[in-house]
Amino acid sequence: MKKTLLALSLVAASGSVLAADYTDGEIHKNDYKWMQANLMYVSDELPGESSHDYLEMEFGGRSGIFDLYGYVDIFNLLSSSDSDKADANSKIFIKFAPRISLDAVTGKDLSFGAVQELYIASEIDWDGATVSETNPYAVNQQKIGLGSDVMVPWLGKIGLNLYANYDSTQKDWNGYQISTNWFKPFLNFDNGSFISYQGYIDYQFGMKDKYSTASSGGVMFNGIYWHSDRFAAGYGLKAFSDVYGIKDSDAFKSTGFSHYVSVTYKF
Template identity: 50%
Template sequence: MRKSLVALSVLAATALPAVVSAADYSDDIHKNDYKWLQFNIMQSVDNKIPFGNQNDTYLEIEFGGRSGIVDLYAYVDVFDIFNSKDSDRHDGDNFFMKFAPRFSIDGMLGKDLSFGPVQELYISTVTNVGDGALFDHNIGLGSDIMVPWFGKIGVNTYARYVRENYGADNEGKWDGFQISTNWFKPFVNFDNGSFIAYQGYLDYKFGADEISDQAGRSDTSLEWFNGFYWHSDQWAVGYGLKVYDDMALLEDGGFAGETSGIGHYFDVTYKF
């Protein structure tokens, strides 16, 4: 996707008590530890993935948690899970993985670095891997910030290193930057403990100058996922509307096809 959550979908399991308050490293760095795992069956409709990969039913294995100074979010998407000839992914790429550990600077220094709405600071990383010669690394500064109504959101800024990019000229180079944010806000609560949440993420890439002068490529890209999910202890069911602009730094209508517009996601989740 990330879906996800920030995916995201991006962070469907982060409605955990341990995420609500900043980690306390004053005595035991592991006292805030937690972990989560869930399986999502996702249906994409009019998705603006380049080269016509718009409609597919796929499995997403989403997991994360906290262990000492390490805050982790990750997922693996396995495409065309039902081996359907109607899938745009049929006989194409099989998987995509996002691995995004953040390392608490507060924890490493043993100091509370919070100020104003900023609750905690991190060295933030993301690695994206696709099985068709896509591989990039991102590293930068991350934070947890308190925002009115939303509560705590993650905000991260990265520099981007392109290891593999389907043979593009920016392979093996630092090329551009990314700003990412994610959120999870329950806003309707039911007597049985279930709730409806607004959850999602926004990824904005910019400054990709190594290939921006080439036909069909862009130096900016936007992905903005807006999910509305019903959650119980074991299940979640939701819909996500995703806004794209030149996804993957590929111009809409160029050689990569349709990369801007609106896509839709439908999801059933089982939580472990």
């Protein structure tokens, strides 16, 4: 398997990378970068039960002390008037999640037990929407906290981050988020392609009553994907529970399941 594909495999869900021993001062020896385009369709995405197509430009890599993952989603790519996103307040979603390796900054091996590397972790989520009578929520948040790469049975190395959450819409701190992600190839073929189980969990808690109708909530994504050196395709089942602190109701559904299908080209 090529080194670039292995690196992409480790970060495809959220940016985890192979930890390095930086005690020799060579912080750039594991540098790499990647980018891919995902053409996607989701059925009954929550909150709000929206079904639509979208294009996702996904990227990441490592450069010295910096570990990076991010993506930009563009909804209703064909500008269809029949799409659930045709009249949406926002037709874009951005996630930008840089981490700074404390091992690389200090030049010390900070690993212990199952923890392979430590980071200052951050995350920016932005849809640019404005809360109004017709649009009940917006996702404009910045998070800061402690990150890590952790070895766990069977899955191998996962990313595990704990953040404090600042809500730009409310101009106030509002709760915390714990996030984890994984990428596990479990079936390999003779031509070098493989099938993986990949996904993530984002769970928010401790949210304030004055900003949220539920004090906790989150998502879990479970995907089965076929990968080659240049292409990927797969299906994902995403479970939602009071996502974004929105209490599930008949008027605005925020708990349930959504289905994702995607095809990918790797640059």
